Amino acid sequence: DIQMTQSPSSLAASVGDRVTITCRASQSISRYLIWYQQKPGKAPKLLIYGASSLESGVPSRFSGSGSGTDFTLTINNLQPEDFATYYCQQTYSTLMFTFGQGTKVEI
Amino acid sequence: EVRLLESGGGLVQPGGSLRLSCAASGLTFGSYDMTWVRQAPGRGLEWVSGISGSGDNTKYADSVKGRFTISRDNSRNTLFLQMNSLRLEDTAVYFCAKAAGDHWGQGTLVSVSS
Numbered sequence: 001d002i003q004m005t006q007s008p009s010s011l012a013a014s015v016g017d018r019v020t021i022t023c024r025a026s027q028s029i030s031r032y033l034i035w036y037q038q039k040p041g042k043a044p045k046l047l048i049y050g051a052s053s054l055e056s057g058v059p060s061r062f063s064g065s066g067s068g069t070d071f072t073l074t075i076n077n078l079q080p081e082d083f084a085t086y087y088c089q090q091t092y093s094t095l096m097f098t099f100g101q102g103t104k105v106e107i
Numbered sequence: 108e109v110r111l112l113e114s115g116g117g118l119v120q121p122g123g124s125l126r127l128s129c130a131a132s133g134l135t136f137g138s139y140d141m142t143w144v145r146q147a148p149g150r151g152l153e154w155v156s157g158i159s160g161s162g163d164n165t166k167y168a169d170s171v172k173g174r175f176t177i178s179r180d181n182s183r184n185t186l187f188l189q190m191n192s193l194r195l196e197d198t199a200v201y202f203c204a205k206a207a208g209d210h211w212g213q214g215t216l217v218s219v220s221s
Binding site: 001034036038043044046049055085087089091093094095096097098099100101102 | 140142144151152153154157158159164165166168169202204206207208209211212213214
């Protein structure tokens with residue numbers, strides 16, 4: 001099974017900051033990676049698919065990069081509504097889409 | 108508009124069973140692979156199970172293999188998760204989602220407690 005390791009598990013940031021979250025796969029997953037944002041009590045929201053493609057309606061301050069085993073989610077000019085928990089998920093294994101542990105972005 | 112609506116959660120004793128349903132609308136349901144994902148209180152997301160659009164292929168996390176069964180009825184646009192031999196650690200909000208990740212239900216709470 002493919003394991004996904006996210007870092008850091010949490011980080012403190014301020015409005016206007018640039019934030020970077022990393023995700024590492026235990027084996028190559030090409031670009032089969034999704035990034036989600038989740039707020040308390042809500043379902044996850046898709047931000048990035050295919051490692052770097054921005055989902056429709058998602059602000060352009062969110063961006064993703066990487067391929068193979070190492071991936072990055074970057075949030076530029078952090079906004080108050082961006083304080084949330086972020087997850088990566090691999091979609092390389094057929095129907096077995098494991099998640100990273102999550103990164104909580106807080107003030 | 109795509110909508111996914113879970114139901115069937117509740118309180119159950121250890122060793123008991125529950126069947127979750129996820130009613131889909133606004134999409135050609137049988138064209139899409141679907142998944143169940145859970146989130147224990149205060150914890151991260153855990154992929155539980157996935158099923159192909161036709162229902163012919165299914166996968167399970169090791170933590171639920173042999174106890175949970177995923178299925179679907181494409182004529183009724185409904186996804187199911189049969190959960191048997193429930194354990195305390197199965198307590199979580201259970202979400203159904205399109206495998207592509209672009210549409211999720213609101214979740215249903217399963218509480219396993221004596």
